[in-house]
Amino acid sequence: MIGFLIKGIIRDRTRSFFPVLVVTLTVAMIIFFQGFLTGIMNSMFLDSAVVSTGHVKVMTRAYKEDSQLLPNDLALLDTDQIINELQKDYPDYFWTPRITFGGLLDVPDEKGETRAQGPVYALGVDFLSTDSRQFEIWKLDNRLANGRLPEVPEEVLLSTTLANRLDLSLGETVTLIGSTMYNAFTTYNFTVVGTFKLNLGPVDKQMMLVDIEGARMALDMKSAASEILGFTETLLYEDKATVALRKRYNENHGASADIFSPTMMALRDANQMGTMVDFSNAAIVIMLAVFLVIVMIVLWNMGLMNGLRRYGEIGMRLAMGESKGQVYRSMIVESVIIGFIGTVLGTAMGLGITYYMQEVGLDYSSAMEGLTSTDIIMSNVFYAQVTPELYYIGFIPGVLATVLGTMMAGRAIYKREMAQLFKELEA
């Protein structure tokens, strides 16, 4: 039966060409948009996670309340112990301490007097400990504009914008002027060994990256950290799993009334990221639904036209004794085959385009430079992402729309009057 139908589809190209073409193009578009949107969202989530939020992060409750003020006097203490516990309890994530702090960067002249000075937003990141993945997830090999990566805690990287503003050269000493975790005035010397460009809009305009041990020495924060960030091993953000983890952790640590007890936040809890996560999920569902409806209507229309063209054939089959149900079912099987072929071709085409955009990307630098907000971290270049779901997601609209379109068009079969068949055939 199926072999017979396939032969029919191949031999009678007018029966298959346009439906396959429509399904192919539509599935290709769905695959590409899904891959592009997923790429943008995952890239944005990962960039945001790397720079500030982690996929989850742990901090004290008091720190969480005033987190906009970077209150390091409310930081977590004994972070090694907390990290060991987190690694034991949640092994699907890797955990890393982070210190976020602000201050002034002072550049001395040869006499030690101030030559240049400017505000700095600094991150103490665990770059140098054994097994750290921070250089990898920050992609610093690619983002390094000049110089080299830090090798000791007293070496720092500055954003190219900040280094240019302070007219700094590699190897120069800069003095951080800031506050310790006890709010005492502090100064600390660092050596600039490299400059970087994150390509994440305005977020790195005043940024300095330093190893966490350097930050701890500068800010008198021995064994302390502002936050502990957790990342999934795959680096892909999974909202439901992350929210469940946050809920479980906070339930386990919720009994204490101590304002310095740890609490966990998921990526969606920070900087309106929840809206972005929900938008991303909703956008994909809406996009699929819209495409499904459009394709269904197109194929319905094509089925109706096809029905007219095959009016005689269907009449003949009915006149020869095939039941209306048999004819209807054979047309649906035929549409499944057409949908399947179209989806396979569309998926191949869509994956090809998505893969191309994954490698090349869409450069949006000029538009991003106009942004001034640093709350939402977004890449200057939008990349698509080929994910495993792209290999099968096209089958849902591709086959379903073809079948539904055929089912609606095929209803005409049941309207044929058997008594009229021979008259129609004679005509």
Next chain:
Amino acid sequence: MKMRRTMVFLILAFAIGQDGAISVQEIIQAMDNNLNAKSRVITSKMVVHGRRSSRTIESKNWVVGTNLAFTEYLSPPREAGTKMLKLDDKLWTYSPQTDRVIQISGHMLRQSVMGSDMSYNDMMEDRPLTDLYDATLEGSVEIDGRDHWILFLEAKVKGLSYPKRRAWIDKEWFLPMKEELYAKSGKLLKTSTMDGIKKVQDRWFPSRFIFRDELKRNSKGTEWVINEIEFNAEIPEGRFSKARLRK
């Protein structure tokens, strides 16, 4: 000098004896006389009560008039060797870790000194109150069995950190036992109290101040405990040079 101070006290005692006839200006003047001197050398400790723990920072200060001041921090080890120099309206700090002399200016003056409830601005503004404020007497009150005047002071010069302040002044000691420091809008910014009043070189002087930054949530305040104080000591001029910071 001693003679002049005795005369001031006699005049004040006489004035008070005249059924409270002492003027507000005289109260402020007497208060300034107690708190300010031609020069002073102080060894003190600052106990900063944080939300988690308390830290004690010991220092030695050399002060001449209101324009020259030099501070050297003695402990804890991280702060030891840090020095500060005030020359007129300029403030420099030196840290041995960085071997840098850095001028503190602009918004940095609003930062806390060593994590305490005092800012650099608080350290800078130690001119006599009579030069800075117009005062009005709001009334009298008894606190802990001692009589106090309540004075309200409003700035007569621009640019002060606290354009308004209210002081509870002990009628015998001529010291502001309690002060509330306000912004121009009337918002309470800081409070200070003092205790352990002792007679030091013919003047009443507290052995402990307690400052509290009211803008810091859950602030537990900072104690400034005077271990030793010597008024009108001879201080060589070389003490107040930038070169001295690195020595």
